[in-house]
Amino acid sequence: MRVIFTCGGTAGHVNPALALAGYMREKDPETAVLFVGTPTGMERELVAKAGYDYAAVEVSSFQRKLNAAGIRHNLHTVRVLASSGRQARAILRDFRPDLVVGTGGYASYPMVKAAARAGIPTAVHESNMVPGLTTKLLENYADVIMVGFEDCRQHYKHPERIAVTGTPVRGDFFRLSREEAREKLCFDDEAPLVVSFWGSLGASHMNECMVDFFRREDAEGYPFRHIHAVGKGGWEAMEQKLRELGLPKSDRLDVRQYIYDMDVVMAAADVVLCRAGASTISELTALGKPTVMVPSPYVTNNHQEKNARLLEKHGGAVVITEPESTGDGLYDAVSAILSDNEKRTSMARAMKELGIPDATARIYDTVMALVRK
16 A cells, blocks of 8 residues: 555644544554655654655745735746646656545645546545635546535535544543543642643734733632643743743642643543644544644634634633633633533533544545545
């Protein structure tokens, strides 16, 4: 079995491909795997760390603003697309795959399109609620498009080609129960745990809100445990601000740059406060965690809010937009969930019903069915 995975741009595009590649190797250690991305994208480093071979195609994005600069950029993109098609065909000739799987990012487009035209089975995985530009462009080429939730099907022209598989979640997220995770974190009381984070780089406005959130925790006597990840971008400013305020005054508040043991922390969490990226949502739903979501307004096509609204519609999340966010408002939203056991249980159940813990196995079965046709 020879498989090409093509992806790029964000870890949310790369991680599902890495999960499936690992699962395929478990099933058949002789599986030959090649990843195809861009020459300088973050995917190159992630794939190298995982130990897979890598090839690159030149790609360029399309600008939605059609001013003079945007038009020039789009003309350049059209020229690059012609070149990337030739590069993709050369990779197919050299590697001779039995299957090509795209998991998002512009690099997926030339590889999946070239494979489809060559009669090679193709599949696309879309992590977000609504299809991104690359997925839209590939809908007429791919044999199957795999999505996270049944509600996603309505956004496609060919719903019969849609397979609801979910998005892979790392296996270690299911390793510990809530009680085991709390013990590992050395918690010596029954106070509930709130976990908050805004992504690896952080978000300046949201971290400013969190300072007011911390003040409120302090004023109310730290009624719950709280682990917050600031992110790389705002860490020094946060450290300085907390020193000025003399916070935290209790070990119940744990402010970190990163949460390196996310599997343990998420297992222990009672309420989560975060963005609405696709990978995060797949983890939260698989684990059944009630969530307060502040979607990032800085993403393409506002896809995070669309992701979050799906969870809100099913009763698993409270959604607050970033312009609406204040420290007090976030604190009140979290406290309302923690203080109402019936509401918290209902939200957890709704998230769990949306979750697909065996997503990797479902994706594997879906793509293998293409190869066996």
